[in-house]
Amino acid sequence: MSDLRLVVFDVDGTLVDSQADILAAMQAAFDGGGLEMPSRDAVLGIVGLSLPEAMSQLVPGIKTAERRILVDGYKAAYMTLRADNGVAVSSPLYPHVRNVLDGLHAVPEVLLGVATGKSRRGLDKLLDGHDLRSLFVTQQVADNHPSKPHPGMLRSALSETGIEPHRAVMIGDTSYDMEMARAAGMLAIGVTWGYHDRARLREAHVLLDDIRMLPGLLQQIWEQTA
Known part of the structure; x- marks a missing residue:
């Protein structure tokens, strides 16, 4: 053996x-989707899930198209933050x-x-x-x-x-x-x-x-x- x-x-x-960038990117995503940002605890509570599943939990009943807007907005904001700050600062x-x-x-x-x-x-x-x-x-x-x-x-x-x-x-x-x-x-x-x-x-x-x-x-x- x-x-x-x-x-x-x-x-x-x-x-x-990476919580600072996660929270900032989530805020940008919800702002872009015209939705109210969930609480800090709610956002950190879904870290680890895939983004589509995370958004579904944060916004129960969300439609597929609206969820895609949030997912894409989050990805774009997170990439921008990481590019601006560098990995050592972002995460x-x-x-x-x-x-x-x-x-x-x-x-x-x-x-x-x-x-x-x-x-x-x-x-x-x-x-x-x-x-x-x-x-x-x-x-x-x-x-x-x-x-x-x-x-x-x-x-x-x-x-x-x-x-x-x-x-x-x-x-x-x-x-x-x-x-x-x-x-x-x-x-x-x-x-x-x-x-x-x-x-x-x-x-x-x-x-x-x-x-x-x-x-x-x-x-x-x-x-x-x-």
Whole structure:
């Protein structure tokens, strides 16, 4: 049996804090659509979903054409903000993330991946902006899969790497990440520094308050599943 393990990360709210640009882009989208901007909590609550699904949740009953206007407006505003500010400002890495990722990547038995509601283009810009691309052997995006919490992203990550679900973990900050992990048969690690509070992370198998504790936590988990 292979000794390989797979660690899959969500992006927004887990690795990077992009809430300022998310909120600004959402405001621009709703202004452009002639609609009232939802509350900050409502907007951050849908981070991680694909944009069409996110807009449907923010505006229940919205028509397809109106939803498309919001989605396109959001994409355009987000791209403009990122171009104006640069990735490091628009989506800064949370403290200690880079060191932890580099440390995990250095372990031969550990494969890293991402599963995100971002588009391929959006993820490419972020990975290149932070020089992270080489760390992740599998990269799952919203373009190719149903929205979280559908497990399609994680099933593809497992298939691409040849890792069994019980030898993989999903790390994210939202209930969608936790539900997705459970549906894929993977262990769900919820992080508490992101956009969903502890109450919404009830589907997590484990909660993590400090990313610097992740390597030790993973070692404990793997010892139990060896």
